[in-house]
Amino acid sequence: xxxxxxxxxxxxxxxxxxxxxxxxxxxxxxxxxxxxxxxxxxxxxxxxxxxxxxxxxxxxxxxxxxxxxxxxxxxxxxxxxxxxxxxxxxxxxxxxxxxxxxxxxxxxxxxxxxxxxxxxxxxxxxxxxxxxxxxxxxxxxxxxxxxxxxxxxxxxxxxxxxxxxxxxxxxxxxxxxxxxxxxxxxxxxxxxxxxxxxxxxxxxxxxxxxxxxxxxxxxxxxxxxxxxxxxxxxxxxxxxxxxxxxxxxxx
Amino acid sequence: xxxxxxxxxxxxxxxxxxxxxxxxxxxxxxxxxxxxxxxxxxxxxxxxxxxxxxxxxxxxxxxxxxxxxxxxxxxxxxxxxxxxxxxxxxxxxxxxxxxxxxxxxxxxxxxxxxxxxxxxxxxxxxxxxxxxxxxxxxxxxxxxxxxxxxxxxxxxxxxxxxxxxxxxxxxxxxxxxxxxxxxxxxxxxxxxxxx
Numbered sequence: 001x002x003x004x005x006x007x008x009x010x011x012x013x014x015x016x017x018x019x020x021x022x023x024x025x026x027x028x029x030x031x032x033x034x035x036x037x038x039x040x041x042x043x044x045x046x047x048x049x050x051x052x053x054x055x056x057x058x059x060x061x062x063x064x065x066x067x068x069x070x071x072x073x074x075x076x077x078x079x080x081x082x083x084x085x086x087x088x089x090x091x092x093x094x095x096x097x098x099x100x101x102x103x104x105x106x107x108x109x110x111x112x113x114x115x116x117x118x119x120x121x122x123x124x125x126x127x128x129x130x131x132x133x134x135x136x137x138x139x140x141x142x143x144x145x146x147x148x149x150x151x152x153x154x155x156x157x158x159x160x161x162x163x164x165x166x167x168x169x170x171x172x173x174x175x176x177x178x179x180x181x182x183x184x185x186x187x188x189x190x191x192x193x194x195x196x197x198x199x200x201x202x203x204x205x206x207x208x209x210x211x212x213x214x215x216x217x218x219x220x221x222x223x224x225x226x227x228x229x230x231x232x233x234x235x236x237x238x239x240x241x242x243x244x245x246x247x248x249x250x251x
Numbered sequence: 252x253x254x255x256x257x258x259x260x261x262x263x264x265x266x267x268x269x270x271x272x273x274x275x276x277x278x279x280x281x282x283x284x285x286x287x288x289x290x291x292x293x294x295x296x297x298x299x300x301x302x303x304x305x306x307x308x309x310x311x312x313x314x315x316x317x318x319x320x321x322x323x324x325x326x327x328x329x330x331x332x333x334x335x336x337x338x339x340x341x342x343x344x345x346x347x348x349x350x351x352x353x354x355x356x357x358x359x360x361x362x363x364x365x366x367x368x369x370x371x372x373x374x375x376x377x378x379x380x381x382x383x384x385x386x387x388x389x390x391x392x393x394x395x396x397x398x399x400x401x402x403x404x405x406x407x408x409x410x411x412x413x414x415x416x417x418x419x420x421x422x423x424x425x426x427x428x429x430x431x432x433x434x435x436x437x438x439x440x441x442x443x444x445x446x
Contacts, residue, residue, distance in 0.1 A: 011441065015409050016398060023414060037442055050399060054408040061410040102305045103268060111399035127441040132413070133398035134422065141428040150395040154301050177429070182438040189439075232398075232413030234422040239431040246432070 006080055009039030009127060012120045013077065015050040015113060016132030016232060017180035018043070022064040023231040026224070029187045031076045036190050039127070044089075044120055045081045046113035048072065080120065088119035092171065096139060099164040100147055102156050109146070110136055121175050128176050130183060134234040137179075140172045181228045181235050185243060188221050196220050221247055265310055265351055269302055273314050274346050280318055281339045284325065284332055292322035296383075297390055304394040307404055312387070313358055319383035320365055330368050338364060381407065385415045393421045 021027045034041055043051070052072075055065035071077050092115040097108040114136040121129045131137045138146050143165055151158040187193065197216055203209075225240045265273075276299055283291045296318035303311040324330050338361050345353035365379070384405040389412065391401035402412045416422065 016413055019410050019413050023410075050409050055410050058408065061408065061414075064410065105305050107305055107396075108307055109395065109400060110397040111403055113399050114397050128437060133392070135392075135395060135397035135400075138428055145428070146395060150304075153394040154304060156301070156305075176437045176441075178434045178438045182431075182434045185435060186438050186442055229422070230417045232417035232422075235431075236423050242431050243435070246435075 006042065006078060006124070007039040008125070010042050010124060011037070011039065011128045011130060012042045012044075012117050012124070012126045013047065014117045014129065014131040014133070014136070015047045017130040017183065018047075018051055018068055018071075018077070019064075020132055020180040020228055020231045020233050021183075022068055024224075024227040026184070026187075026227075027067050027071060029184070029192050031071060031074070032192045033183060033187045033190065034076050036186075040078050040080075041076060042080045042120060042124075042126070043072070043077050044085065044113070044116040045079060046089075046111075046116050048079050050113050080124075081116070082123075085116065085119045085123050088123060088171075089116040092118055092168065095164050095168045095171070099143075099161050099168060100150055101159040101161070102150065102154055107150065107158075109150075110139065118172055118175060122171060126175075128178050130180065131177050132179050132233045137177050137234070139168065140175050140177055143169055179228075179235060180233050181225060181239075181243075184224050184228055185221075188224060193220050193224060215248075218244060218247055265346075266306055266308065269306055269308055269311055270346055270349075272299065272302055273310060274343055276314055276318065277339050277343045277346070280321065281336050281343075284321075284336060284339075289322060289325045292318055292325070296322065296387065300387060300390045300394060303387070303404070304391055304396060312404060315387045315390075316380060316383045317358065317361060317365075319386060320379050323379050323382070324365055324368050330364060334364060335361075381411075385411055388412045389416050389419060389421060392416055393419075 018027075018030070021030045030041075051068050052065050055061035068077075072079060089112060093110065093112055096110045096115065098106045100107045100109060114131075114133075117129055117131065118136070118140065120126065135146060138149075147158050147160050197220065199216075222240070222244055225235075225243060229235050229240065276295060279295055280292060283289070283295065296315045299311045299315040299318070302308070303315060321330075321335065325332065325335070338357060342354055342357040342361070345351075345357055362380075384407050388401045388405035388407055391404060392398050392412065396404070398412055398416065399409055402409045405412075
């Protein structure tokens with residue numbers, strides 16, 4: 001077991017948000033954002049495996065995996081796990097995967113890596129967890145909607161074990177979930193994307209019509225949000241429109 | 252091919268619900284091919300996804316991947332349909348006789364047939380099969396499994412699945428949970444606090 005000194009103030013990352021930063025080509029922004037946070041960005045062993053081991057064994061996404069590995073080596077992302085986290089992750093996994101039953105069978109809905117993120121947040125009292133995928137996030141925030149989705153999509157009756165549901169909600173109570181998109185907005189707030197700002201004159205010089213870029217700053221924000229969405233963050237069109245509206249109000 | 256063989260686990264036990272469903276899917280696949288309704292195979296491959304989501308068994312997953320691969324290959328006339336139909340009948344017969352070892356053997360043979368098609372079509376069969384795994388993985392996620400669980404079941408990476416899911420409308424219909432204003436507020440509060 002690795003001994004890593006970590007700050008009491010920390011944010012735990014699932015695999016998805018880091019993939020999203022890398023796939024969107026803005027992984028260095030995560031490093032820059034880390035400098036604005038007075039704590040640690042943490043990942044668990046199983047998240048690291050999903051981020052690194054698997055893509056390194058294939059050709060696709062190998063380069064991105066090397067880029068993430070650099071962030072881990074440089075300490076932007078600290079790998080942290082211990083026995084109590086491991087134990088709690090297994091407990092959460094057992095509960096989550098025996099809460100919803102269809103056709104007489106418990107549906108194994110989540111993986112160990114995802115539960116290790118929640119277990120870390122519980123054990124370490126983390127300020128936030130960053131999760132891009134929908135199911136784990138909804139298990140924490142609105143467990144009933146997970147059952148409704150399963151029932152609706154599987155076209156079959158889904159039976160819920162109410163005791164397990166309650167237990168899972170109690171254990172994860174207080175966990176605050178954000179997504180890569182909210183982190184990207186923070187990075188935008190800190191001016192980390194200002195290097196992409198381009199003036200009307202420069203656009204003209206480059207032969208680009210600047211009608212679409214009346215508000216260059218908002219155009220950049222919109223492009224970031226769409227990049228995150230298209231790279232797998234579970235955010236819908238209305239939420240993107242809402243964020244842009246909030247910024248238009250601000251400016 | 253070697254890679255795909257490794258990914259296809261062989262089962263020697265099959266739930267009765269799954270066995271009946273796969274037999275019905277195979278029979279329908281055969282009928283659709285004989286009626287030249289190849290585009291319907293895409294939809295048919297999703298039918299096994301319901302069982303794959305619930306039982307998470309290799310047989311339902313393999314059936315979904317094979318039917319989807321056939322949809323891709325047969326669209327381009329890359330395989331002799333008679334041979335495909337014959338193989339499907341053999342798979343059906345093996346299942347009807349509860350001969351699971353025989354059924355798994357036929358699955359491997361079917362994959363060999365598909366792999367030969369790549370020479371004619373200049374397609375990389377691994378790409379066709381991987382594409383099928385990613386597509387079906389996205390369906391598992393759409394049906395309510397987590398992205399990591401869906402990727403694990405399909406034997407693909409979370410990277411591949413996220414990349415694909417982002418280009419679909421799967422994430423469009425989430426309307427539950429915390430509103431975006433609140434998430435932003437939580438994020439800003441965490442970053443504004445000192446140690």
